[in-house]
Amino acid sequence: xxxxxxxxxxxxxxxxxxxxxxxxxxxxxxxxxxxxxxxxxxxxxxxxxxxxxxxxxxxxxxxxxxxxxxxxxxxxxxxxxxxxxxxxxxxxxxxxxxxxxxxxxxxxxxxxxxxxxxxxxxxxxxxxxxxxxxxxxxxxxxxxxxxxxxxxxxxxxxxxxxxxxxxxxxxxxxxxxxxxxxxxxxxxxxxxxxxxxxxxxxxxxxxxxxxxxxxxxxxxxxxxxxxxxxxxxxxxxxxxxxxxxxxxxxxxxxxxxxxxxxxxxxxxxxxxxxxxxxxxxxxxxxxxxxxxxxxxxxxxxxxxxxxxxxxxxxxxxxxxxxxxxxxxxxxxxxxxxxxxxxxxxxxxxxxxxxxxxxxxxxxxxxxxxxxxxxxxxxxxxxxxxxxxxxxxxxxxxxxxxxxxxxxxxxxxxxxxxxxxxxxxxxxxxxxxxxxxxxxxxxxxxxxxxxxxxxxxxxxxxxxxxxxxxxxxxxxxxxxxxxxx
Amino acid sequence: xxxxxxxxxxxxxxxxxxxxxxxxxxxxxxxxxxxxxxxxxxxxxxxxxxxxxxxxxxxxxxxxxxxxxxxxxxxxxxxxxxxxxxxxxxxxxxxxxxxxxxxxxxxxxxxxxxxxxxxxxxxxxxxxxxxxxxxxxxxxxxxxxxxxxxxxxxxxxxxxxxxxxxxxxxxxxxxxxxxxxxxxxxxxxxxxxxxxxxxxxxxxxxxxxxxxxxxxxxxxxxxxxxxxxxxxxxxxxxxxxxxxxxxxxxxxxxxxxxxxxxxxxxxxxxxxxxxxxxxxxxxxxxxxxxxxxxxxxxxxxxxxxxxxxxxxxxxxxxxxxxxxxxxxxxxxxxxxxxxxxxxxxxxxxxxxxxxxxxxxxxxxxxxxxxxxxxxxxxxxxxxxxxxxxxxxxxxxxxxxxxxxxxxxxxxxxxxxxxxxxxxxxxxxxxxxxxxxxxxxxxxxxxxxxxxxxxxxxxxxxxxxxxxxxxxxxxxxxxxxxxxxxxxxxxxxxxxx
Numbered sequence: 011x012x013x014x015x016x017x018x019x020x021x022x023x024x025x026x027x028x029x030x031x032x033x034x035x036x037x038x039x040x041x042x043x044x045x046x047x048x049x050x051x052x053x054x055x056x057x058x059x060x061x062x063x064x065x066x067x068x069x070x071x072x073x074x075x076x077x078x079x080x081x082x083x084x085x086x087x088x089x090x091x092x093x094x095x096x097x098x099x100x101x102x103x104x105x106x107x108x109x110x111x112x113x114x115x116x117x118x119x120x121x122x123x124x125x126x127x128x129x130x131x132x133x134x135x136x137x138x139x140x141x142x143x144x145x146x147x148x149x150x151x152x153x154x155x156x157x158x159x160x161x162x163x164x165x166x167x168x169x170x171x172x173x174x175x176x177x178x179x180x181x182x183x184x185x186x187x188x189x190x191x192x193x194x195x196x197x198x199x200x201x202x203x204x205x206x207x208x209x210x211x212x213x214x215x216x217x218x219x220x221x222x223x224x225x226x227x228x229x230x231x232x233x234x235x236x237x238x239x240x241x242x243x244x245x246x247x248x249x250x251x252x253x254x255x256x257x258x259x260x261x262x263x264x265x266x267x268x269x270x271x272x273x274x275x276x277x278x279x280x281x282x283x284x285x286x287x288x289x290x291x292x293x294x295x296x297x298x299x300x301x302x303x304x305x306x307x308x309x310x311x312x313x314x315x316x317x318x319x320x321x322x323x324x325x326x327x328x329x330x331x332x333x334x335x336x337x338x339x340x341x342x343x344x345x346x347x348x349x350x351x352x353x354x355x356x357x358x359x360x361x362x363x364x365x366x367x368x369x370x371x372x373x374x375x376x377x378x379x380x381x382x383x384x385x386x387x388x389x390x391x392x393x394x395x396x397x398x399x400x401x402x403x404x405x406x407x408x409x410x411x412x413x414x415x416x417x418x419x420x421x422x423x424x425x426x427x428x429x430x431x432x433x434x435x436x437x438x439x440x441x442x443x444x445x446x447x448x449x450x451x452x453x454x455x456x457x458x459x460x461x462x463x464x465x466x467x468x469x470x471x472x473x474x475x476x477x478x479x480x481x482x483x484x485x486x487x488x489x490x491x492x493x494x
Numbered sequence: 495x496x497x498x499x500x501x502x503x504x505x506x507x508x509x510x511x512x513x514x515x516x517x518x519x520x521x522x523x524x525x526x527x528x529x530x531x532x533x534x535x536x537x538x539x540x541x542x543x544x545x546x547x548x549x550x551x552x553x554x555x556x557x558x559x560x561x562x563x564x565x566x567x568x569x570x571x572x573x574x575x576x577x578x579x580x581x582x583x584x585x586x587x588x589x590x591x592x593x594x595x596x597x598x599x600x601x602x603x604x605x606x607x608x609x610x611x612x613x614x615x616x617x618x619x620x621x622x623x624x625x626x627x628x629x630x631x632x633x634x635x636x637x638x639x640x641x642x643x644x645x646x647x648x649x650x651x652x653x654x655x656x657x658x659x660x661x662x663x664x665x666x667x668x669x670x671x672x673x674x675x676x677x678x679x680x681x682x683x684x685x686x687x688x689x690x691x692x693x694x695x696x697x698x699x700x701x702x703x704x705x706x707x708x709x710x711x712x713x714x715x716x717x718x719x720x721x722x723x724x725x726x727x728x729x730x731x732x733x734x735x736x737x738x739x740x741x742x743x744x745x746x747x748x749x750x751x752x753x754x755x756x757x758x759x760x761x762x763x764x765x766x767x768x769x770x771x772x773x774x775x776x777x778x779x780x781x782x783x784x785x786x787x788x789x790x791x792x793x794x795x796x797x798x799x800x801x802x803x804x805x806x807x808x809x810x811x812x813x814x815x816x817x818x819x820x821x822x823x824x825x826x827x828x829x830x831x832x833x834x835x836x837x838x839x840x841x842x843x844x845x846x847x848x849x850x851x852x853x854x855x856x857x858x859x860x861x862x863x864x865x866x867x868x869x870x871x872x873x874x875x876x877x878x879x880x881x882x883x884x885x886x887x888x889x890x891x892x893x894x895x896x897x898x899x900x901x902x903x904x905x906x907x908x909x910x911x912x913x914x915x916x917x918x919x920x921x922x923x924x925x926x927x928x929x930x931x932x933x934x935x936x937x938x939x940x941x942x943x944x945x946x947x948x949x950x951x952x953x954x955x956x957x958x959x960x961x962x963x964x965x966x967x968x969x970x971x972x973x974x975x976x977x978x979x980x981x982x983x984x985x986x987x988x989x990x
Contacts, residue, residue, distance in 0.1 A: 108820075
């Protein structure tokens with residue numbers, strides 16, 4: 011079930027490669043001591059180096075180099091012990107020096123790969139071409155004044171990793187899966203927070219189409235796409251546009267385009283003729299970046315368990331299915347939560363509990379497992395303990411969760427205050443069963459005549475009469491006994 | 495004797511003995527500047543109040559028993575070193591209104607050691623030139639005069655011509671300069687003083703307005719080899735803010751000045767004997783060889799085979815780096831802004847009005863050689879040649895301890911004599927550029943006068959971080975040359 015686009019004249023294959031810009035988690039900028047925190051007042055995190063004052067010189071931030079190496083190791087990539095920074099020259103108001111310092115010719119990380127999982131359960135290796143370090147530019151604000159533009163240099167000099175994939179992706183789904191997986195790995199490594207809304211992760215999407223079996227045709231680059239969904243939409247929209255161009259006898263020109271999510275189309279940004287000549291050359295203010303092999307080895311030994319390994323271990327160690335393991339390892343915080351909660355419990359029960367009502371509640375609250383304020387591991391332990399000792403049942407657990415969300419109380423407080431404790435008093439259950447059997451005498455007759463699947467109906471009616479609080483096992487027992 | 499005639503070591507001793515105060519010393523120089531600077535235009539900015547306040551502070555500190563290597567020594571600072579709270583122009587209109595909120599590492603080191611700054615000296619715009627005529631703040635006059643035609647206004651050399659003229663005319667005891675293609679050594683030669691360009695990485699470039707990053711070498715001027723040794727020792731040192739700065743201990747250069755050259759091998763590069771070289775230069779060079787032989791050194795001919803590629807290589811690499819380094823002067827954040835209809839218009843007007851002709855020429859050359867399709871043929875090739883030039887020196891220093899050569903192909907010329915033809919101007923750097931490309935230390939020492947009575951310098955080039963041997967050989971030349979001639983325009987003399 012390979013993805014293809016049906017044109018008027020047959021089927022087209024889509025070829026996609028991604029260039030992802032990931033902001034490095036670091037206290038200070040790539041070449042200066044200024045802070046990198048998001049959301050600070052404009053121009054409050056700008057050093058003289060960032061503002062390119064005369065005579066100011068860049069000094070590489072060691073932590074950013076370590077982060078790039080960790081990322082390279084996490085992508086099973088070659089680490090280049092010798093790399094170099096080049097200047098990319100162009101004029102723009104938010105580029106203070108008139109050049110961006112980047113690693114054009116000699117990146118710090120070379121070839122690597124990453125495995126994506128697809129909906130049909132298959133997985134695919136996607137090649138990583140390279141990863142390099144570079145500085146971000148500042149931000150131009152054109153909407154603050156009718157005739158003036160404002161410049162915020164807080165982002166100027168912020169460290170970025172540009173991670174370039176091979177053109178190995180063949181569908182919007184694969185492109186989306188790649189970006190999600192890359193984001194997961196970066197977050198596991200702690201090298202990028204992956205926050206796409208804040209611009210910590212952005213993708214340039216290279217798209218071309220071809221007839222099956224052909225070589226590559228001309229590609230277009232869709233710039234600065236800032237969500238997984240938009241990447242998938244942009245691939246589809248751009249591929250369809252190109253199919254149309256080719257089928258109408260036209261030629262796709264290599265160009266830079268922008269994705270308009272409102273209209274679901276890509277628009278030309280600048281063509282090859284207007285392309286900049288960046289006049290790359292080695293930055294003479296910096297010496298080549300030479301890494302000590304032992305230092306790289308030490309970073310490698312300190313890497314955390316990565317999602318693929320963790321998923322395999324969850325399946326092996328906890329006996330979980332691939333699907334639920336994948337959900338649990340998508341975020342390191344979720345996996346940690348699971349392992350804490352699963353200690354001394356049945357893993358399957360814990361997984362179902364977490365991925366069901368609890369995940370839904372956290373989703374409503376806009377929280378993740380790692381940062382859950384109300385549904386801490388301790389709170390979840392209490393809920394599971396109460397299910398286990400028969401205080402509540404699964405049906406009540408759902409109510410408890412919802413009530414906690416409303417009131418902000420702990421689970422035991424909610425159960426005590428609302429009397430949600432399940433009924434294990436056989437007398438009370440018998441009374442409820444009797445009442446139901448009297449009311450539903452007709453159905454009882456049908457049941458006794460052999461329509462045994464009505465048993466579930468009686469259970470439901472009893473539970474309803476007991477407001478969900480009846481102990482399911484006892485209700486079953488009593489019903490069986492009374493109906494026999 | 496005038497206080498302005500003292501050398502740094504002598505002034506230091508006099509201050510120590512309380513023969514005079516730092517305030518008196520500063521005042522003598524301030525008065526000299528007031529008398530002569532209107533004519534020479536050696537300073538763009540003079541800071542007499544700050545100098546006097548600092549001198550009084552130094553006197554007070556001395557009376558409390560404090561001391562430092564340059565306590566109370568008045569210096570001039572090339573206006574390419576950023577000085578906190580003092581306007582720094584780099585000789586350009588585009589930085590006309592710029593007052594740095596920071597102090598360059600080199601000037602901070604001098605302040606740390608007690609130096610007093612008199613002001614900021616004139617230079618070719620962004621240090622691009624060999625005559626100090628391309629400054630937006632007017633040209634600087636060389637204090638030396640031709641015997642035959644004393645009316646001619648001679649150039650002090652460049653780009654650090656303001657510093658050289660100030661030291662020669664005794665408006666300052668020493669000065670800072672930067673040498674990218676010869677900008678310390680050539681003006682030292684033209685003004686009859688001493689100047690040294692140390693090894694690349696020896697003096698921090700932090701806070702020095704960049705011309706060509708891989709070639710810019712800060713260094714000192716003095717009226718003696720010893721004065722340069724004292725100043726360089728203070729200026730040099732590792733700076734973590736400059737990634738190209740080198741972390742090595744700074745030796746005692748003064749001690750090196752007192753060493754004997756007996757047994758040293760001195761190389762004389764045959765490729766520097768260019769056709770059409772003035773016979774006086776040739777004779778001076780021969781004299782230099784004899785002086786060194788006379789003190790026990792062995793002089794041997796050596797070969798630096800890629801010398802002839804030095805200038806073309808320099809005029810590719812330096813403009814290439816400059817075209818990128820000067821992109822920051824865009825009118826957006828500091829310095830001159832000339833508003834325009836849109837961003838491109840603002841850039842064009844600001845840079846069009848802010849930069850002079852020579853700077854524009856070099857930005858254009860640099861932009862060209864880095865352009866797609868030309869990069870390999872120009873910039874990349876030039877880098878390869880640069881490596882060969884470095885290898886020439888490395889090979890030579892396998893066999894010799896230092897190299898002796900002329901500093902410049904001529905004595906000071908008059909304004910307008912060569913300054914109209916860029917290629918003629920560029921040829922001035924023919925003997926100085928190779929040491930910049932190789933990053934090796936090199937010094938110019940005044941050796942004698944030409945027929946017109948103008949000073950000529952000899953150059954001593956050493957191996958990387960071989961400043962000590964350069965000082966040793968430079969001091970030997972100085973002793974033998976016995977150069978005592980004085981410029982016509984100098985402190986204490988009537989201005990003609």
